[in-house]
Amino acid sequence: MTALTIKIGTRGSALALWQAEWVRSLLLANHPELLVELVIIKTQGDKILDVPLAKVGGKGLFVKELEEALLAKEIDLAVHSMKDMPALLPQGLALTAILEREDPRDVLLSSRYTSLHALPQQATVGSSSLRRQSQLLHLRPDLQIVSLRGNVNTRINKLINEPFDAIVLAAAGVKRLQLTQYVVEYLDPQQIIPANGQGAIGIESREDDQRLLALLAPLNHQPTWLCVRAERAFLATLEGGCQVPIAGHATLNGQQLHLLGRIASLDGQEMITLSTQGPAEDPVSLGVALAHSLLEQGGQRILQQIGLG
Structure with a gap:
């Protein structure tokens, strides 16, 4: 009897691959008989890196191609960072499982300063998020917030090699990739409220795929x-x-x-x-x-x- 093959759609960044591998390991732990493949799909959000997200369409840029592949039955499920998922999903698709959440907080990374309040006047802080920008400026109106795009590794490299005094990222991604060496402060979630869904990994699939829904149920x-x-x-x-x-x-x-x-x-x-x-x-x-x-x-x-x- 031929083993059932499940195709997981994922972006190609180190963090996205980590998340997809985690889903694969959980599926195999619950269903060892499966064959589980990763299918890497490049999204618009991965291609357009020189423009702030807010100016090119926001969150949907990281999921549209994955959802198209789901609807075309080229993949069986897509793995997303929940904070990247638009609030509304295309007809025929559903959020079918959410894995246990990692740390939902934002973190401040710096190679020179020890905290947000230790940053000098007019310090340059990198962030790609208007949510982070507005809350940082509420606490420190003097800060210069500069748009910072790219995956986690790219942003940390920019912190080290470009004139940033600090950058702000989601704690979950930094922890998952074991890149916490530059973290100087975990920001209070009452002061810098996290993004909706931050720290959680979601699985999206076709809502009529009953066999897959049953396989995914233990992961929720x-x-x-x-x-x-x-x-x-x-x-x-x-x-x-x-x-x-x-x-x-x-x-x-x-x-x-x-x-x-x-x-x-x-x-x-x-x-x-x-x-x-x-x-x-x-x-x-x-x-x-x-x-x-x-x-x-x-x-x-x-x-x-x-x-x-």
């Missing part, structure tokens, strides 16, 4: 699933992405979900932050409710000023 980490569902509902209600300074982070305490959300102006001068909590079995309603509360408390005005409301 329910506490992470609930938190990320709340964060994504929050994001979807605000219709946000990389090009919007929106942050949302959920934590689970027993049967209660706690969700912290923020909308900020690009310069960090205006910032609205609210939190809510509710029963874990209804994460979507929690995310939607917090989004509406933020819009009513002034978030709508901020998004309109940015040109996105």
Whole structure:
């Protein structure tokens, strides 16, 4: 009897390959009889590296080609960083499993300074995220935020070889690639709220592929699933992405979900932050409710000023 072959679609960066290999190892641990192949697909986000994400379409640039391959049945599943996934998925595709979350925080990396507050006046900080930019400028209006694109290794090389005083990355990717030697501070998630889905790895597949759904079921980490569902509902209600300074982070305490959300102006001068909590079995309603509360408390005005409301 021929073994079932599962094709995993992934981007080709070191971090994306690490994530896809992790999914492969989990699939094989649960189903040793499978043959699991990696299919590397280059996305627009990998090709366009000299323009800030916000100016070329935001998060969807890292997933569109993978989703096209799924719909064409060239691959069986796609592995994504959840923070890169748009809030809405194409018809016929579904988020079918989310793995246990790594550290969701942002980290400050520097070869010269010991913390965000130790950076000198007018320090140059590299970041590709408007969410990070607005929150950093709220704490340190003097900072010079410079757009920084590329994979984790590329950005760390730029920190070392170019005139950056510091850069900010997601802790999860730095830890997964064992590149923590330049980390000088794990940023407080109450001050620099992480991106929706940050630290979590998601598996996307065709929603009618029942055999694959059964194979993937053991990989889903329910506490992470609930938190990320709340964060994504929050994001979807605000219709946000990389090009919007929106942050949302959920934590689970027993049967209660706690969700912290923020909308900020690009310069960090205006910032609205609210939190809510509710029963874990209804994460979507929690995310939607917090989004509406933020819009009513002034978030709508901020998004309109940015040109996105």
